[in-house]
Amino acid sequence: MADVKSILATDCGSTTTKAILIEKQRDEYRLVVRGEAPTTVEAPFDDVTVGVINAAREVEELAGRRILDEQGHIIIRKDSAEGEGVDLYLSTSSAGGGLQMTVAGVVKAMSAESAERAALGAGAIIIDVIAVDDGRKDYEKVRRIRELRPDMILCSGGTDGGTVKHLVELAEMIVSADPKPRLGIGVRLPVIYAGNKDAREAVKEVLDERVDLRIVDNLRPTLDRENLGPAREAIHELFLQHVMQQAPGYSKLSKWVSSGIMSTPNAVGKIIQTVAEQMQIDVLAADIGGATTDVFSVFGGTYNRTVSANLGMSYSICNVLAEAGTANISRWAPFDVNEAELRNALRNKMIRPTTIPQTMRDLRIEQAVAREALRLAFEHHKTLARSLKGVQTIRTVGDMMEQTETGRTLVDLMSLSMIIGSGGVLSHAPRRTEAAYMMLDAYQPEGVTMLAVDSIFMMPQLGVLSSVHPEAAAQVFERDCLIKLGSVIAPVGKMKPGEIACSVTIDGVSHNVPFGSLELVPLGPGETRQAAIKPGGKMDIGAGRGRELSAKIEGGAVGVIIDCRGRPLMLPENGPARIEKLREWHAALGLEVQ
């Protein structure tokens, strides 16, 4: 890949196709220009490549050089001729509803959950999780499988050498439903079997000839081990062979690309994993869109992704209202909110999704909704990103005292080094401080954590690039994609209001921040300092209760935020007191209230 000088990458989203042009300038890869055009998977075009060409045409015009030939095809350089064309063309896609899957397992909290993790990690939207013990009657499950029409089913269960009977039952259930895939008439539904290897033949007997069956290694070969790789690869392969071939224009697009088309969330997951690996850190990333919120994390080297399919800022905004409730949304507003006014306003946003807040009050309400959407999606993520359930571990007396258990979440906010926010409400917040503040409230990071936003949402394109040219992907990610907002210093614990919760010394200046307060310390992008952080009382900044920590902190578009509001963050229950506190915090961050 040493000769790659120019790369075009597109992301075909459900509404917009985004193209970026990356070029090698001296010794480093940089983003040159970006273009976009409406996605064209629906009538009258019914061909995704029309949108791709239009987006590439914009890139061509902005870059001032030829990328498309007379037929409108992307020119791939065969020799070292420079001036026109690109060396690599890559693409991701989530158009046409993305990849929709049903997963099945024997035990809900074990194999079905592992199957869910495998499918989510491969970029799917899970439309149902079926398990022998999920509490529904067989006919109800059969009806659900039939009604939902997934793109494919992942069937798992049983450790190798374990149950066979339950797996045959699951296979029989799939046959009973006789499901038809969402796309393509007369096409057999792809089913991936990733369960007990001893049940393969029996399952094959039931399913073969009736569905398009693929058999891969068991995704939970023993209770204490997950092996999600083979199932994820099979999902990706079937996504390319089946779903992509049925979607309009994709068979054409797949001939243009230099490497397989990747589903958008799968690509974002790849770049997050690359970042975590290269920087040797724990990372959390969220992409909040109009309809869904995706959460990605790498903790202790384990990658997880979840998608909250109905938590978003426009189409799904009323589902945030339904799940969070009006009280939880209004608690973040630094003024009184009338419940009826809030409900009608969110409904009107749902039916006219492209409108934007004009007044400061309206903006604050929308950002309050975003906090709840991010929080709920994160809660969902925590429940799935966890250690394996059902594993017998040798526990010491100390473990028992700490009440640790199998199946606990892997999300450890204290070890988390970076949170990356993406999606319109975060990336395009009128002020960067607002993006930092929303993430601070929704995630409540602990210890020292860097907050960042994705400047123009190019993580999907960089994700697919990282699979063929990790160096170029990492350089563009660091220099052009990521906007660092600054480090957050947040001690954990509780104290009396007004007592000094944390003392942070930077450049010889001490910032003594009382409990219940926020302080913003100016520090610009790229500037780093060694800070001495001394928590007050029994507060913990990561070195233990009351213990001092010396940590490297970094500035950014916002600066360094010292958050001494306590963890968990408790807002005053009394309305006027809560509003007063919120106004104080807004002022500390230099934000207007309304």
Place this chain on the structure above:
Amino acid sequence: MGTAYTPGLKVSPGTVIRKQRRLPLKGKVLVGVGDRVAADTVVARTDIPGIIQTVKVAEILGLEPHEAVAALQVKEGEEVAAGQILAETRSFFGLLRSECKTPFTGTVELISHATGHVGIRLPSKPVEVSAYINGTVAEVMEDEGVVVETYGALVQGIFGVGGERMGKLAMGVDSPEAVLTDDCIKDEHAEAVVIGGAGVTLAALRKAAGIGVRGVVVGAIVDTDLVAYLGHDIGVAITGHEDIPTTLILTEGFGSLAMAARTFALLKSLEGRDVSINGATQIRAGVIRPEIIAPLDVRPDELKEWTQGQVLDVGTHIRVIREPHFGRLGEVTKLPPEPVRIESGAVVRVLEAKLADGQTVIVPRANVEIIEG
């Protein structure tokens, strides 16, 4: 010029309307091209295969799977009736008898040697598709359905709940600003589609549902009243399958919003006519909006054809669709080309408009919709 939010809603006194009527599975089409159909004419029919119900024979008889299969008295493909013996075992020289009967009527489709289960496919259920609108069959999709075509008035709403209904159109109020209250709902509105103005009260909706009103069309509704009427909250904007007796269609939005004067006038001109309505709404890729269709015998000449303007220009009539001037009507007076910083701090493209009360305001272009001039 510039772009504004246009939901693409059609409000037309006369247009050609084509409706695809498709079966969920392949079946039989009952009409031919050129046939005249009424809204309730069945145009296609099919049988949806029943689901398979499992009888756990091995477990019921306390046998190993292979023993259960050996004890079966039925074969795959055989029809069975509820109460029929599926398997029988005898022990102690035939003195003790155990039997397993099927609780279901259907066809034996699956005999599992691995589990000792018998799968019985329940009888299929007939499914019919009606024409939905009075019109003519324009196209037949072999084994799948038809396209019915009519000439008529078409009003698309912005949001609705409830499915397809037919009835005669009746006016419940006499102005687009009036709220449809329970006093406005009369006994003679049974089986009708009732038109209101700026809103509808919960009591009116409940009364309408109680006397069998087929549909209610109004400008807006207060969100909590909608939730109370449905009995549940709406999370995602995909509707049409609610189990409610009266379909509800909103032409403007939530809160209290007068119905657009021309929409109201058009609906009023259709009083007494047969209309077909559907509340189904989907606000995502492949947008579906609720609709009111009134097939007409002849093209009316008292109303001229309206087309919804898509281009924003000085003089264009607009409605503001977000606070702080939500619901207000006005006329574009300036279209500054450069993005402007608005109160929220965002830098966006805006327009200047003169509202109906004479006030001049600046509004983001994304926050207006174009209305017919």
